[in-house]
Amino acid sequence: MNRTRSNELYEQALQHIVGGVNSPSRSFKAVGGGAPVFMQKANGAYFWDVDGNRYIDYLAAYGPIILGHAHPHVTEAITRAAANGTLYGTPTELEIDFARMLKEAIPSLDKVRFVNSGTEAVMSTIRVARAYTGRAKIIKFAGCYHGHSDLVLVAAGSGPSTLGIPDSAGIPLSLASEVITVPFNDLAALEEALAVWGGETAAVMVEPIVGNFGMVMPKPGFLEGLCRLARAHGALVIYDEVITAFRFHYGSAQTYAGLPLETPGGWDAVQPDLTALGKIIGGGLPIGAYGGRREIMEQVAPLGPAYQAGTMAGNPASIAAGIACLQALREPGTYARLESLAAALADGLSAAARRHGIALTVNRIGGAFSTHFCDHPVTNYDEAQDTDGERFAQFFRLMLEQGVCLAPSKYEAWFLTTAHTEDDTAATLAAAERAFAEMAK
Numbered sequence: 556m557n558r559t560r561s562n563e564l565y566e567q568a569l570q571h572i573v574g575g576v577n578s579p580s581r582s583f584k585a586v587g588g589g590a591p592v593f594m595q596k597a598n599g600a601y602f603w604d605v606d607g608n609r610y611i612d613y614l615a616a617y618g619p620i621i622l623g624h625a626h627p628h629v630t631e632a633i634t635r636a637a638a639n640g641t642l643y644g645t646p647t648e649l650e651i652d653f654a655r656m657l658k659e660a661i662p663s664l665d666k667v668r669f670v671n672s673g674t675e676a677v678m679s680t681i682r683v684a685r686a687y688t689g690r691a692k693i694i695k696f697a698g699c700y701h702g703h704s705d706l707v708l709v710a711a712g713s714g715p716s717t718l719g720i721p722d723s724a725g726i727p728l729s730l731a732s733e734v735i736t737v738p739f740n741d742l743a744a745l746e747e748a749l750a751v752w753g754g755e756t757a758a759v760m761v762e763p764i765v766g767n768f769g770m771v772m773p774k775p776g777f778l779e780g781l782c783r784l785a786r787a788h789g790a791l792v793i794y795d796e797v798i799t800a801f802r803f804h805y806g807s808a809q810t811y812a813g814l815p816l817e818t819p820g821g822w823d824a825v826q827p828d829l830t831a832l833g834k835i836i837g838g839g840l841p842i843g844a845y846g847g848r849r850e851i852m853e854q855v856a857p858l859g860p861a862y863q864a865g866t867m868a869g870n871p872a873s874i875a876a877g878i879a880c881l882q883a884l885r886e887p888g889t890y891a892r893l894e895s896l897a898a899a900l901a902d903g904l905s906a907a908a909r910r911h912g913i914a915l916t917v918n919r920i921g922g923a924f925s926t927h928f929c930d931h932p933v934t935n936y937d938e939a940q941d942t943d944g945e946r947f948a949q950f951f952r953l954m955l956e957q958g959v960c961l962a963p964s965k966y967e968a969w970f971l972t973t974a975h976t977e978d979d980t981a982a983t984l985a986a987a988e989r990a991f992a993e994m995a996k
């Protein structure tokens with residue numbers, strides 16, 4: 556595949572844009588380096604790069620593009636919004652309509668506030684939780700990503716009861732020390748951390764279904780236990796549903812029928828106090844939102860003392876795109892179709908890997924899945940790390956050469972969109988068969 560123009564543009568980009576990319580996840584550093592592919596246009600399930608090569612897209616922009624690229628209903632909504640002015644700095648009726656739609660789909664939201672990204676949404680939930688509880692500490696889970704803010708870019712200390720260390724230069728130790736990181740799916744570790752820090756903990760924050768070290772389900776009883784333990788210590792529960800909301804069904808993970816519950820309390824026992832949203836709810840434009848219980852959300856200015864604001868927040872184009880996206884997702888059969896496409900692809904990949912003697916664990920949840928080059932299950936971050944990154948890099952490149960675009964990281968998911976067809980998944984499986992044959996040599 557000729558990518559001369561991409562290579563040239565990368566050289567130029569390196570001179571003007573730090574690292575040549577506007578988000579580190581777009582670089583090919585984790586898959587052996589070199590120029591990332593510069594895309595020129597996208598439509599439906601496909602990308603075309605600047606050299607004219609076509610790719611089947613499973614990156615879906617790291618999640619938001621669940622309807623495929625340039626979906627006509629979303630494009631029309633954005634065009635209409637743009638024609639009426641893109642930013643007012645005043646409230647609009649559409650914001651109410653959209654808040655109502657989110658509340659109907661996610662019952663734990665009494666009140667919401669729109670922001671501009673998932674990072675902002677998470678930051679805001681933390682501020683509100685701290686304001687409401689008067690406490691500072693946050694407990695999070697290893698490998699769960701909650702955006703790039705100082706507040707949560709924190710790695711585990713050396714044990715469940717130790718304080719966090721910054722995961723990035725530029726974050727003061729004092730801030731990181733307000734965060735405690737414990738392993739996902741490990742209630743005993745959470746209990747231990749709460750036994751030490753429970754009285755100071757404002758919130759336990761979790762991706763209720765993990766999307767950031769592959770797709771990982773909570774074990775039966777994990778979310779219920781998390782909610783019970785947090786509440787026993789007077790801490791709030793924050794679900795980061797930036798990836799998961801509207802991904803698996805029309806709603807969020809907190810009411811997803813595929814969730815393994817072992818709880819007499821049913822759904823009530825796993826409801827969070829606050830939820831952070833983003834990605835899909837913007838229909839491909841920048842957005843975030845957060846919401847939750849009325850008395851907690853009423854801490855936020857102008858009602859309460861927790862300040863949070865945004866010039867671009869609730870801008871008409873993002874709101875219109877989000878409404879249009881959710882309207883399209885409400886079409887009957889949408890999620891069943893995403894799931895059946897993903898199942899065919901995930902099962903086909905497992906079978907092809909087996910045929911070639913390649914160890915591969917595939918974690919599929921609804922219309923998304925992750926591929927881990929290992930011979931053990933992946934249920935937490937340690938297990939996700941203990942996989943063969945070089946094998947993934949080789950697979951990634953062999954697929955790219957055949958026109959299949961995956962995220963350039965062994966931790967990222969494959970996302971199906973409503974634009975993918977059975978022909979696309981069949982072509983992808985044929986490419987994977989050739990890739991595995993090459994890898995087995």
Ligand code: PLP
Binds near residue numbers: 673675767796798834
């Ligand atoms: N939370 C989760 C679970 C995410 O996966 C991400 C981004 O990947 C974020 C928060 C941050 O969202 P954004 O990139 O829109 O700031």
